Amino acid sequence: MKGKLLIYLLLIVASGAYAQNSKFSFIDGKLLLNNKKSYESGKPEAKNRVGELLKLADKLLDAKPQSVMDKNFTPPSGSKHDYMSMGPYWWPDTSKADGLPYIRKDGLRNPEIRKISDREFLGGMEGKCKALSLAYHFTGNEVYAEKATQLLRVWFLNPETKMNPNLDFAQAIPGINDGRGIGIIESRFLADLTDWVTILRASKSFTKADFDGLQSWYKDYLSWMLNSKNGKDEHKAKNNHGTFYDYQVSAFALFTNQDALSKSILEETKKRILVQIETDGKQPLELARTNAYSYSTMNLEGWFKIALLAEKLNLDFWNYNIDGRSLKAALDYLIPYALGKEKFVYEQIGSYNRKDMEFLMLVASDKFHNQAYISEYRKVEGHSLELFNALLCSRL
Template sequence: MHTMIPRCVWLLAIGSLLQTAIAAQDPVAIDPPRTLILDAQGMAGQYARWQDSGDSVPPAIENLRREADECRTEGPWTVVSKSIVPPSGDKHDYISVGPYWWPDPAKPDGKPYIRRDGEVNPERMEYDNVGLKKTCGNSLTLALAWYYTRNPDDARHAAELLRTWFVRPETAMNPNLNFGQAIPGRTTGRGIGIIDTACLIGAVDAALLLETSPAWTDADARSLRQWFAQYLHWLRHSKHGRDEDRTKNNHATWYDAQVACFALYAGQPDVAREVLRNVAERRIKSQIRDDGSQPHELARTKSWDYSVMNLKAFINLATLADHVDVDLWNHHSDNAGGIRDALDFLIPFALSESDWKHEQITPLDGAKLAELLRRAAIAYQEPKYETLLHRLAPDDQPTDARFQLTHPAIHLQAHP
């Protein structure tokens, strides 16, 4: 049985210490941002420590500045700019095609498409998933840059990305995924297309970070919360949403992560709490074996990638559950494993101490586990995970990695 100090207890304690320690700092550094996945207390402490130290700009900030500079040259994107018209006839409706579906060479028109698991059809790049992913990823990069560097241009461009995709009536996406991951010749949309909007979790934290900037108004925040409330209703009550809820692998995990995140952002904590209380029995018990392996993901042609991807969803769920006083970090069921077991299972393979015996059609990248090791080190107050994190790249310490900003190690230093 794994145990830990209740995370909400030590986060409150650290928050109190940070408030005292940085009282003389710029007021923007005093209050942690109201994020859902990002480590708000750690970010506030890291920002205050850097401001107080007078040291040169840390590598992670330098890297973030470079990324933000590039992001300001891109976008905004909108669903209405595509040349493809969804079956509804409304360009405000999102549309994408399944990534692993290809034209059938035996058919003159290639239809119906056939599946090649793990091999992405480049046709997918012609649809709305590209703009959505860029909107979410770039807005988060820019919002982080605003938080750490206070460059108003970063905040303004991030706000413009979010307004264009979600808020302005003439460019906004309709809050549904009726045509997500269509398969030409087979279906115009599927429930599993909802995995496309997992990136919206990052957009939520971007919007929350922007609430400290004059570039993001109260009206913007209300409009975006309304959009997410509408999308949340669609997720929970549409046929596609109900289909995704009944899946058994990473689709189910990421579905719950989306529902819980969007419910918290839209001011519906009771909905989030209900979903998160059911994660233990509905998702962890059915997806993680007692040895920590994830059988549904091991069946894929990129079994390592999917195992890491699904573990990230579980860690996101545990993080969201902290907001409603539900403990998923330590859950175990009879004859099944938990989140920590799933992480421990993957570590020897990430470090090349054991050979991965399952199908992986692309090279196994152990560094994909780095962020999750940091987040586990903080959640479980386990320095061992921090040590293992640096062993992933012993000659190139990940000082410029994004997680140094989103989940800094300050908590570990406060609780050795």
């Protein structure tokens, strides 16, 4: 009996190893461990949700690892190891024989962007690692951690396939440039990825050499973001690009044990609230877009992740208020439109996905101590929470 108890205690310690060894960027480690206990104790909701997760993760076990080397184009540097993409809202100028230079049509995505696979494959790699790392967390089954580790090695570590730590050629505009700072928003997946890596640190499959190599890659990429022309340009962006730039660099600094740098970045981030959010909660820079409500929601998601990260460094963004300008004000303004209670008064040329509000409403219910947020959302949606929001943001 004592032997079984000791083994059980060792398993608990191992499952929580990531919580002691490093900080998450935006997820709640205590909540994640609580939901694992709910699953292990057989609570129906937890069993059902983890069952969904395992079905998804099992399908990924045979997935072929993808890398920047898989694209059919070579960046101007001459190396496929460099990430490459094209600006999504730029189209050929039909008045020109060669279509150059391309012209901007905000909100209208040019299908040409799909010809360059780096952006899609980067997002896909992050999504697969999320499912696999969480499957490992809930079950302790090394097969999931081993697969996630394989994907990470191919993208970041293997000499023949690894991505160089820069986005020099992201969101290029044909006839105008080979890449620009705006493209850095495409690497926001890498900030979330630090959390899935943190979970994997408890695994035997993900070795110290893997972590050290990945951490070194992130240090190099962070240095590029802070010192390159593209990085400096994106830092100056006043809208959602500036928000997600700050989320990335603060997350990367935290992940690479540069807490003081992360904290100093976040202190500067607070000043963006004065520029981005009005006293009535409007986000004017996002409302000026042709998909005003989609961009307002996206930007607020960036802010919420920043606020969650800031908590790890004992900074409070939830109650930060400049003359009525606050994250809560921005959310309260958006809710009636996003949930269909009031008609859109700003331009929204594309469809608006109300599921994008789910993460915000779940987090707001907790951080603003008001369950009305999520209860109102559930009334409008009328169906269960998205899988990862249920596992990461709600108590099972």
